[in-house]
Amino acid sequence: MKLYLVAVSGNSYKVRILLSLLKVPHELVFVDTRNKAHKKQPFLSLNPRGEVPVLEDDGVVLWDSAAILVYLARKHGGEQWLPDAPGPMAQVMQWVALAGNEIQFGLQYARRGVLQDRWTAGTLEQGQAMARVALNALELRLADHAWLALDRPTIADIACFPYVETAPEARVPLDPYPAIQAWLARCKALPGWAERRM
């Protein structure tokens, strides 16, 4: 199994967290995005979208972090990280969708804008406004639940973690969100949780 990634990418980090929690052997292939390797061949043949992460396993190629989490959870995680029953599965996928939507286009884009001065989907203020929609939904849920989707950690928590943790880098302080802060700490305390790479 090969994971194509970029060290600083939160979407790549999601996959590393789950690989580490599930103890799945894998090879890391770092993509040279500074030289735009992700926008050129041969990478574009793996992923027409031109982004990391990409997972290659046994002839299966997946180019979306949410899909990779689904794949690994169902292949190596039994019922724990993505259960099979329609209600619980959909509850998990709802937060995974939030991670690809408001969290991606709020927190991730604003962070990239601040760090790289590159604005491709709105201004800092627009990103921060969208980020707050996501953070308010998380805070409301976590005010009286330990985990996002179910009564245990799932890929919902993994998908939301990376760009929520780096919210301050998108100039969105987490002080107004005590339940989120406690949840971030709970995630990091899970046995096998992967370290962020810089």
Place this chain on the structure above:
Amino acid sequence: MKLYLVAVSGNSYKVRILLSLLKVPHELVFVDTRNKAHKKQPFLSLNPRGEVPVLEDDGVVLWDSAAILVYLARKHGGEQWLPDAPGPMAQVMQWVALAGNEIQFGLQYARRGVLQDRWTAGTLEQGQAMARVALNALELRLADHAWLALDRPTIADIACFPYVETAPEARVPLDPYPAIQAWLARCKALPGWAERRM
């Protein structure tokens, strides 16, 4: 089963398509978004994100269109619309993720901007650029496959359909994408495919 929706919303339309294909009895509850009912109570208690669609069924409340598609497909669709095996399930979810990501923030936001002159996530040009990333990925896949994820229609096709069909309303002509145009026609020809509401 209650579906809270807005007639013009493509994300609501996705759910209506699957409900119709699966012939699941349901009640439609139209949300008065012109008077901002989706940003006020009691709607915010159903969905802290403040968006349509929302599905309520047997005590389950889901506020994301991708999650609702997963729920209905697994509950009422057997293996057809979202299979259980890790590889095929992830292949489906990859396109569902694209629908919530580049299609949503490219085609949907640009269309809303054009129709309502409201720009909350970048300019028309930024939306169109992101839209083209998505459309190129779709065209490449559909050039030699009838359907997006597998060898039959799945929720991947349903999730991508609504805002790809309305691409011209986002001022993104579909002429350069003949495979996408043929796929749109194949989708609409499926028995039970729901009509768009205006």
